[in-house]
Amino acid sequence: MQQQSPIGIFDSGYGGLTVFRSIAEKLPAYDYIYLGDNARSPYGDHSFDTIYRYTLECVEWLFSKGCKLVILACNTASAKALRTIQQKDLPLKYPDRRVLGVIRPTAEVIGNFTSSKQVGVMGTRGTINSKSYLLEINKFFPDIEVHQQACPMWVPIIENNEHLQPGADFFVKEYCEALLAQSAEIDCVLLACTHYPLLLPKLKTVLPSDINILTQGEIVATSLVDYLQRHPEIEEQLGKNNLKSFYTSGDPEAFDEHASIFFGEALQSSKM
Incomplete structure (x- = not known):
C-alpha cells in the first residue's frame, strides 16, 4: 500500500504561513x-548561490519527511532557486517529486487586477x-508595464512584531512614495513577499484607495487547487x-510565539 504524502510548504521564516493559511482554508482535508x-x-539580501543552497537543503529535508509535492511559499526562494531545482535537481535525483x-x-492572473496596465x-x-x-x-501580459520597489526594512520590522507600531510608519510611507513616484498611473500593487500582508492596515492608509493591493495567499491556493x-x-x-x-530551523x-500572528491561530512547532 502506497504511503500517503503530506504537502510540504517552505519559507525562509514566518511569511509563508500567510500562504499556508489560505491553502489550508481552501484544501482543509490534506496533510x-x-x-x-x-x-x-x-533570505532577501543573500546571493543566488546561497539562497539556492539553503532552499535545496530545506526542500530535500521535506522530501525526507515524505513530501512528494513542495510549495516554495517564499518569493525570494521562488525567484532565486526554483528554476534550478526544477530543471537540475528534480530530473537527476527526484524525478517523482514536484516543487x-x-x-x-x-503572474498568470495579475492582468485581471489592472485597468491602466501599470503595476x-x-x-x-x-x-x-x-x-x-x-x-x-511579460510572458502572460506583454502590454503591462511593471514598476519595482525593494523594501528591505519591512521583513525585519514584521519579524520583530513592530509592523503595527508607529515606528513602522516611516518605512511604509518611504517605500510606497518611491514606488508611486515611478508612475502616476499605477492602479495595482502586488505585495511580492508573503510577510507583507501584515502591513495591510498601514498600506491602506498610505496608498490611494483606488489602487488594488494584491496579496498572494488566495492566488497561490487557487492555483494549487487547479494544479x-x-x-x-x-x-x-x-x-x-x-x-x-510545523518545523523550524530556529x-x-x-x-x-511569532507564527500565530501569521497563521491566525496558536500552533506548536518542532526543531528541524
Missing part, C-alpha cells in the same frame, strides 16, 4: 508539513533584483487526514 528556515532568515513556487501563479511590485531586494516578476508578467485537478497522479498520493505539522518557542 501538511511547514518548514521555516528561521535560523538563516531573512512549485509563488511567482508564476501570481507596482514591492518585494525584498533579492526578489526585485532577480527581475523574476518583470520576466514572468491538483490537472495532476491526479500527484493528488492521489496525498494524505487527507487534516494533519498539520528556536521552536520563539517560532510559536
